[in-house]
Amino acid sequence: MKLHTILRAEFSLVYGEIFRRKSALAAMIIYPYLFAGFTLFFGYTIGSPQLFIERVGVEPTIFMITASNIVMSIITAVDDVLWRPLHDMYVGTLPYIIASPINKLELFIAIPIPRLSLLLMTGFTSIAPIYTLYYGMNGIVLALAIISLIALGALTMSTLGIVIAGLIHTIGESWRILNIVRPLIMVLLGAYYPRMFMPLSAYIVSFLIPSSHVVETIHRILLGSIDNLYLFPILAIILAFTYIPGSRRSLLYWEKKKVSEGVKTY
Amino acid sequence: MDDAIIVRDLVKRYRVKKKTGLFRSHIEVIEALRGVSFTVNYGEVVGLLGPNGAGKTTTIKILATLLLPDSGEAYVAGYNVVKEASEIRKRIGIMLTVEKGFYGKLTGRENLEYFAALYGLDGRRSRERINYLIKLLELDKLGADYKLLEEFSLGMKARLSLARALLSDAPILLLDEPTLGLDPPSARRIRELVKDLAHREGKAVLYTTHNMFEAELVCDRILLINRGTIVVEGTPHELKMRIPKLRVVTVSIRGEGGSIHQILDTLGTKYEVKTEENGIYSVRIHAEKPEDIFNDVMKKLIANSFEIISARIEEPTLEDVFIYFSEGSL
Numbered sequence: 312m313k314l315h316t317i318l319r320a321e322f323s324l325v326y327g328e329i330f331r332r333k334s335a336l337a338a339m340i341i342y343p344y345l346f347a348g349f350t351l352f353f354g355y356t357i358g359s360p361q362l363f364i365e366r367v368g369v370e371p372t373i374f375m376i377t378a379s380n381i382v383m384s385i386i387t388a389v390d391d392v393l394w395r396p397l398h399d400m401y402v403g404t405l406p407y408i409i410a411s412p413i414n415k416l417e418l419f420i421a422i423p424i425p426r427l428s429l430l431l432m433t434g435f436t437s438i439a440p441i442y443t444l445y446y447g448m449n450g451i452v453l454a455l456a457i458i459s460l461i462a463l464g465a466l467t468m469s470t471l472g473i474v475i476a477g478l479i480h481t482i483g484e485s486w487r488i489l490n491i492v493r494p495l496i497m498v499l500l501g502a503y504y505p506r507m508f509m510p511l512s513a514y515i516v517s518f519l520i521p522s523s524h525v526v527e528t529i530h531r532i533l534l535g536s537i538d539n540l541y542l543f544p545i546l547a548i549i550l551a552f553t554y555i556p557g558s559r560r561s562l563l564y565w566e567k568k569k570v571s572e573g574v575k576t577y
Numbered sequence: 578m579d580d581a582i583i584v585r586d587l588v589k590r591y592r593v594k595k596k597t598g599l600f601r602s603h604i605e606v607i608e609a610l611r612g613v614s615f616t617v618n619y620g621e622v623v624g625l626l627g628p629n630g631a632g633k634t635t636t637i638k639i640l641a642t643l644l645l646p647d648s649g650e651a652y653v654a655g656y657n658v659v660k661e662a663s664e665i666r667k668r669i670g671i672m673l674t675v676e677k678g679f680y681g682k683l684t685g686r687e688n689l690e691y692f693a694a695l696y697g698l699d700g701r702r703s704r705e706r707i708n709y710l711i712k713l714l715e716l717d718k719l720g721a722d723y724k725l726l727e728e729f730s731l732g733m734k735a736r737l738s739l740a741r742a743l744l745s746d747a748p749i750l751l752l753d754e755p756t757l758g759l760d761p762p763s764a765r766r767i768r769e770l771v772k773d774l775a776h777r778e779g780k781a782v783l784y785t786t787h788n789m790f791e792a793e794l795v796c797d798r799i800l801l802i803n804r805g806t807i808v809v810e811g812t813p814h815e816l817k818m819r820i821p822k823l824r825v826v827t828v829s830i831r832g833e834g835g836s837i838h839q840i841l842d843t844l845g846t847k848y849e850v851k852t853e854e855n856g857i858y859s860v861r862i863h864a865e866k867p868e869d870i871f872n873d874v875m876k877k878l879i880a881n882s883f884e885i886i887s888a889r890i891e892e893p894t895l896e897d898v899f900i901y902f903s904e905g906s907l
Contacts, residue, residue: 313699320694328682331725403677407741410641411695412666418695570662573591573644576634576673576753 317413317421325425339429343437346379347372350503367505369533376441377529381461381502384430385522388465389472389496391423393489396480396565406574415562416555419473427465434458457529460544464525467547470554471521477561481568501526521550580652581749581781582617582640587649589635589805609635611805612649617783619748622775624796625785626899632805633785637753640783641671654749670742672752675735675759685721685729685737686711689744696745710740715766732763739767743774750774750782756791768795789895799895803903816898825891826862826871831855832883840877844870857886 329335354363354371363371399405408418438457442450475496479488498504499517506517506527517523524547528540589610596602610632617623625633638644640653642662651658654668679688686707693703711717714736721737729737735755742750752771756764772795774780786792792799793813800810809816830837837858841848844862851859864870867890878885893901 313697316694316697316699319699320691323687324680324683324691327684327687328680331682402680403674404680406638406641406643406673407671407678407692408695410643410666410669410671411692412663412697413695570643571645573635573638576638576643577677 314417314421317418318424321418321421322425322428326429329426329429340433340436342383343376343379343433346382347375347437350375350379369530370445372441373445373533375503376437377457377533378502380430380434380438380458381464381526381529382497382500383433384427384461384465385468385500385502385526386493386497387426387430388423388468388522389475390493391426392419392469392472392476393479393492395419395422396476397489400575403575403577405569406576409566409569409574415566416473416559419476419558419562420469423465423469423472427462430465431458431462434461453532456532460525460529460532463544463547464522464529467521467525467551470551470558473558474554474561477558477563477565481561481564496520499523501530505530519550521547521554523547524550580616581619581654582615582783583650583652584616584636584640585614585650587613587636587639587651588647589632589639589644590647608805610639610646610649613802613805613807614649615800615807615810617749617781619781620775620779621797622771622782622784622795624792624799625783625802626787626789626792626796626799626895627785627802628787628903631787631802633787633802634753635805636802637671637673637751637783637785641669641673641751642666667745668747668749670745670747670750672738672742672750672755674753675731675738675755675757678738679726679729679734681727682725684723684725685716685733688726688737689740692741693744698744706744706746707740710743713743714740714770716740731758732760735759735763735767739770748780750780752782752784754785754787756786756788764791771795789899793895801899801902803899808902809898813895816895817893820893820898820901824864824867824893826860826864826867826874826888827891828860828862828874828878828888829853829857829886830860830878830883831857831886832878832881836881837883840874840881843877844874846870 329339351371354375360371363374367374396405399408434454434457439451439454442454444450446453475492479492482488499513499520501509501517501523506514506523509517524543528543531537531540587610591607591609593605593607594602595605613632613636615623625636627633635644639646639651639658642658642665645659653665656664658665680691683691689707689710690703693707698706711721716733716736719733719736721733726734739755742752755771756767759767768791771782771784775782775797784795796813798810798812799816801808801816809819811819837850837860841850841860841862847863849861853859862870862874871888871890875885875888
């Protein structure tokens with residue numbers, strides 16, 4: 312089975328769903344601003360931009376709009392694989408997916424890519440204008456580099472996302488568990504809460520998340536600290552590949568559990 | 578003929594957690610299948626006929642590798658359903674619930690394209706197959722190319738569901754109540770097509786239904802399943818012939834009813850008399866060989882001044898067969 316065949320199918324499915332639901336499309340464009348606006352508002356009420364720059368080293372607007380985009384894109388990679396089995400169960404397509412000869416790992420790797428590609432486009436409506444405002448024309452180049460890194464961060468997250476999704480659905484198929492896992496990942500990514508401020512235990516867990524290294528790369532670029540910068544994305548890619556056997560096994564456990572219980576056919 | 582499906586002593590028990598109090602619960606065991614055995618050959622439609630909860634869907638789910646049996650063996654296309662599920666999945670087309678199982682925001686064609694990709698069909702091959710199936714099931718006339726699935730009627734969904742089952746041109750089809758809730762034209766179209774697929778293309782079809790009329794129309798062989806057990810199997814004709822004294826002489830007569838019972842008691846067989854309006858009686862006489870008593874009954878009725886309005890010999894229906902074998906009597 313060819314990955315591009317599955318990808319094309321996923322693109323048609325996700326694009327069909329999003330472009331025919333105008334509210335979903337509008338939300339996707341507005342969310343980075345909403346996220347950034349909310350955090351900036353919250354930040355300004357308890358501190359000052361100056362204090363933020365002193366502590367973090369980056370202009371808060373730039374930091375927050377970047378963080379919002381990072382979180383939206385990377386969490387999407389996890390979210391899509393976490394929610395998809397539940398969604399397919401609700402709409403009744405799960406038995407057809409399980410009973411098809413498709414390689415489930417390839418399918419799950421393909422699942423987040425279409426929505427991710429759309430989210431990356433929102434980088435041009437959120438990151439790029441803000442960067443241009445602050446950095447002039449150089450901001451466009453910087454925005455392109457950051458958007459590319461966000462894409463890498465999201466892609467490297469998919470294998471760990473599959474491991475988590477498979478295990479969660481094996482343990483108990485519940486959106487409640489998903490709602491606990493998502494914010495944890497959001498925090499440990501280090502997008503809003505840079506790793507340099509994390510306690511050691513959180514830092515260690517964060518280190519195991521491939522995307523967190525890409526996030527650190529982005530932060531370092533924004534801070535202008537570019538020594539050995541290439542090491543972090545490489546580490547992220549290596550970690551992502553390390554999770555492949557785990558993700559395959561995790562999906563196998565999930566499928567076995569579903570089949571032993573009996574896939575609901577309604 | 579090769580066996581496409583072999584099922585031997587299949588047993589499946591569901592463990593259902595029942596709440597008995599705020600913190601208390603107990604596990605209730607429901608025996609869905611109690612040693613089911615049968616075979617399905619290529620080129621035939623085999624009907625799994627039974628009431629709700631008889632074990633039809635459980636059987637289909639096990640064969641479709643969507644459920645594990647507790648014991649027994651099942652082989653589809655020569656592969657074991659437990660150990661070789663991935664091989665089976667390449668060789669089956671399934672049709673489960675008609676109402677659900679598609680993506681609502683995609684058109685009929687887009688849905689088929691998605692599921693074709695799951696079966697590894699790509700590009701031209703996928704397009705050609707989908708075009709063929711859309712025409713075959715007359716989905717083009719119903720707007721499957723531009724209508725979103727959420728706008729589909731149940732009949733359209735059923736046709737689309739069958740099209741999906743046929744996408745990979747699998748040699749074995751597992752169809753679970755494919756005409757449930759459909760309008761007569763859609764149900765007829767699906768029945769005709771299923772028969773064609775088996776008889777012309779040599780596919781093996783396992784077809785579950787609780788509709789006796791439909792089973793008789795579609796199936797070459799019928800397995801009557803009740804409470805997880807196959808109670809009887811055979812062609813529709815064989816099944817009817819296996820019921821003793823189930824052929825019926827039905828006579829509609831007009832006259833003085835007092836002597837009817839005296840006449841019929843002399844036959845020494847089971848009968849029923851129903852009174853209708855204007856002194857008309859409907860009489861049903863059960864007999865193994867109704868031809869033998871037909872003339873005798875007519876003569877006696879006429880001799881007793883009864884006017885014969887109509888008289889015919891009725892074959893038992895599949896419903897009679899089902900009731901006889903599942904409940905032991907009519």
